Structures are given as structure tokens and as C-alpha cells.
Amino acid sequence: MFVITTITIATFAAATYWIMNRHKPLKHLLSDFRYMLDMQGAGAGGLIDDWINIRRNKIELPDASRKIAVITGGARGIGTEVVRGLLKANVTVIMGIRKPDAAKKMMETMENGKNLHAFSLDLQSQKSVKEFANCVTKEFPEINYLINNAGIMYGDYKLTEDGIESQFAVNHLNHFYLTHLLLPALKKAGRVEEPSRVVNVSSCGHYPGKIFFDDINMKEHYNTIAAYAQSKLAQIMTARYLNKLLDSQDANVKFYSVHPGIVDTDLFENTTFNKLPWLKKIFFKTPEKGATPILFACFNKNIVERGGLYISNCIEGISNRYSKNIDHQKKLFDISCELTGIDPDKFGKN
Numbered sequence: 306m307f308v309i310t311t312i313t314i315a316t317f318a319a320a321t322y323w324i325m326n327r328h329k330p331l332k333h334l335l336s337d338f339r340y341m342l343d344m345q346g347a348g349a350g351g352l353i354d355d356w357i358n359i360r361r362n363k364i365e366l367p368d369a370s371r372k373i374a375v376i377t378g379g380a381r382g383i384g385t386e387v388v389r390g391l392l393k394a395n396v397t398v399i400m401g402i403r404k405p406d407a408a409k410k411m412m413e414t415m416e417n418g419k420n421l422h423a424f425s426l427d428l429q430s431q432k433s434v435k436e437f438a439n440c441v442t443k444e445f446p447e448i449n450y451l452i453n454n455a456g457i458m459y460g461d462y463k464l465t466e467d468g469i470e471s472q473f474a475v476n477h478l479n480h481f482y483l484t485h486l487l488l489p490a491l492k493k494a495g496r497v498e499e500p501s502r503v504v505n506v507s508s509c510g511h512y513p514g515k516i517f518f519d520d521i522n523m524k525e526h527y528n529t530i531a532a533y534a535q536s537k538l539a540q541i542m543t544a545r546y547l548n549k550l551l552d553s554q555d556a557n558v559k560f561y562s563v564h565p566g567i568v569d570t571d572l573f574e575n576t577t578f579n580k581l582p583w584l585k586k587i588f589f590k591t592p593e594k595g596a597t598p599i600l601f602a603c604f605n606k607n608i609v610e611r612g613g614l615y616i617s618n619c620i621e622g623i624s625n626r627y628s629k630n631i632d633h634q635k636k637l638f639d640i641s642c643e644l645t646g647i648d649p650d651k652f653g654k655n
């Protein structure tokens with residue numbers, strides 16, 4: 306009985322899916338279906354992981370006076386709670402946000418809000434990234450933490466003003482560019498015993514991902530889930546590759562990537578969860594809990610020697626096999642340099 310019911314439901318679901326998408330060529334239809342299932346699997350795995358490791362997801366904030374942090378995003382969602390944690394730890398925080406005025410209330414209401422600064426940053430634009438980096442380094446020539454937090458998920462196909470697919474540009478490429486521009490300041494602040502840290506806020510949603518090296522903008526066939534997975538995978542691969550590169554240059558900068566958990570934020574505005582807010586309230590983490598593994602990546606002393614680590618719930622997370630492939634990492638680094646006009650031989654030496 307159970308088998309018959311399952312087969313009937315599966316057949317019905319597959320037929321409905323086919324009717325809704327019958328204009329697509331079969332190969333695209335099948336790959337879209339696979340991405341949908343794989344992403345649901347990754348999300349369910351993430352939820353289970355959050356529940357299993359609920360007690361591990363905690364951190365004691367140190368006193369980090371005189372330390373400087375730069376965070377992208379921060380006016381809402383997980384970023385706001387990371388900012389709150391950093392300020393509590395007496396860190397001076399610089400937010401890169403599209404509307405700096407939005408930080409005013411945070412400055413007035415948060416503990417140590419006087420240590421919060423905000424500059425304009427639009428990650429859809431390389432020009433804006435450059436202007437932001439210039440403003441920051443002019444006032445703050447040394448930086449201890451860079452938290453590449455801002456992100457977008459799903460939505461229609463869109464190219465940025467630089468001609469890059471928007472999820473790849475916002476989540477990975479323009480953070481890669483920002484990291485390059487802030488590296489001199491990060492290197493200046495880093496010490497052997499206390500290196501500076503770059504934290505890429507990635508996602509368990511990287512799991513079904515691969516890098517479309519021959520068609521990074523996915524022009525041939527756009528699947529928004531595959532594009533999100535590609536961008537989040539790229540952040541993990543970049544943390545691993547840059548950690549090795551900067552180690553080889555004896556720089557005191559470490560790189561980490563973090564899955565914050567499945568968190569109740571506006572990131573889901575392009576998904577069905579947006580219509581089911583109560584479901585998010587019941588099953589998802591709070592933004593405060595989502596900020597915890599990011600603060601862990603900034604402050605935990607035991608991971609100093611473990612640069613390149615992928616963290617989930619304040620322990621080592623499981624990233625997909627693709628992210629560990631060194632040839633793929635190098636190829637992604639080269640293509641990211643090319644798309645941002647950086648000479649790969651000079652990366653980290655500025």
C-alpha cells in the first residue's frame with residue numbers, strides 16, 4: 306500500500322512538473338528537476354544539522370578592543386546580529402551597505418553603537434566596491450576582520466553593470482574583488498599569533514553546486530538554484546585557495562567559510578517560504594543563532610592553524626567534494642582575477 310501510494314504521488318508530481326515546464330528541452334528539464342530536488346535535500350540536511358548541533362552553536366565573546374571589522378550587509382538579517390556581537394566585543398565596525406542612513410538607528414540603539422560606521426557599497430557594481438574600499442582604507446589603514454556577509458538568493462536572470470550574472474557577482478565575485486582591495490590593510494593588522502581573518506558567509510546550499518567554467522553567466526540555460534549554488538560554492542573554494550596562497554606569501558591573514566544555518570530572514574523573499582512565515586518561525590534558527598558561527602570564525606583561538614576551514618554550527622562542516630578540488634580552485638581564482646581585472650601573479654602582493 307505504502308509503495309503504491311508513493312509511486313502514485315511521485316508520478317503525479319513528475320507529470321505536473323512536466324506539464325508546467327514542457328516548453329523546455331528535455332536535458333534542461335531534467336537538470337532543473339535535479340537541482341530542485343538536490344537543493345531541497347541540502348536544505349533538509351541543513352535543518353537536521355542545526356537541530357543535532359544546537360548545543361554546539363555557541364560562543365563567548367572576547368574583549369577585542371582596538372580591533373577593526375568590515376562587514377558587507379549588516380542593516381538586516383544575520384548581518385545585524387553579527388554587528389551587534391562585534392560591538393559587544395568592543396570591536397569598531399564598518400558596514401558596507403547600499404543606504405548608509407539605515408545604520409543611524411543601529412548607532413543610536415545598539416550597545417557601543419558609537420563604534421559603528423557605515424559607508425555606501427553596492428555589490429552589483431565593481432566601481433562601487435572600489436570606492437568603498439578607498440573610503441574604508443583612508444580612515445582605517447589596518448583591518449582585523451573582513452566579513453563577506455551580504456548576499457542574494459534566487460530571482461530572475463539579471464546581469465550587473467559589469468556584465469556578470471547577479472548572484473555570482475554579489476555573492477562571490479565582488480567580495481573576491483573587495484578582499485583583494487582590503488588585503489594590504491588586513492596584512493598590516495595581522496600578527497603571527499593573531500592573524501587577520503576573512504570570513505566568507507557561504508551556505509549549505511553550495512552542496513548541489515559546480516562552477517560553470519565555460520559559461521559562468523549561465524547564458525545557455527539559466528537555473529536560478531544552480532546559480533545560487535555556484536556562487537556559494539565559489540566562496541568556499543576561494544577561502545581555501547586564498548588561504549593557501551597567502552600562507553605561501555607568509556602573510557598573517559587566514560580565510561574561513563561559514564554556513565550560518567537555516568535562518569529566518571528576508572533572504573527567502575523569492576521562495577515559497579516567504580508565504581509561510583510561521584513555518585520559518587518554527588523550524589529556522591533566529592538571526593542571532595545564525596550570527597554565532599560567523600562570530601566563532603572571527604574569534605575562536607583554536608582555529609588559527611586551520612585556515613581554509615568550512616564551519617557550520619561552530620564545528621567543521623561538511624562541504625561537497627567539488628570544493629576541495631585544487632585544480633578547480635585555481636581555475637576559479639584565475640577566472641575571478643580576469644573578471645575583476647586583477648593580475649593573478651600580483652594577488653596578495655599589493
Ligand SMILES: NC(=O)c1ccc[n+]([C@@H]2O[C@H](COP(=O)([O-])OP(=O)(O)OC[C@H]3O[C@@H](n4cnc5c(N)ncnc54)[C@H](O)[C@@H]3O)[C@@H](O)[C@H]2O)c1
Pocket residue numbers: 377378379380381382383384401402403426427428429453454455456457458475506507508509510564565566567568569570571572573
Ligand atoms: N538565511 C539563511 O537561511 C542563510 C542560509 C545560508 C547562508 N546564508 C547567507 O547568509 C548571508 C546573510 O543573509 P541573510 O539571511 O541575513 O539575508 P538578508 O536578505 O536578510 O540579508 C542580506 C544582506 O545583503 C545585503 N545585500 C544584498 N544585495 C546587496 C548589494 N547589491 N550590495 C550590498 N548589500 C547587498 C542586503 O541589503 C542585506 O543586508 C547571505 O550571504 C546568505 O547567502 C543565509
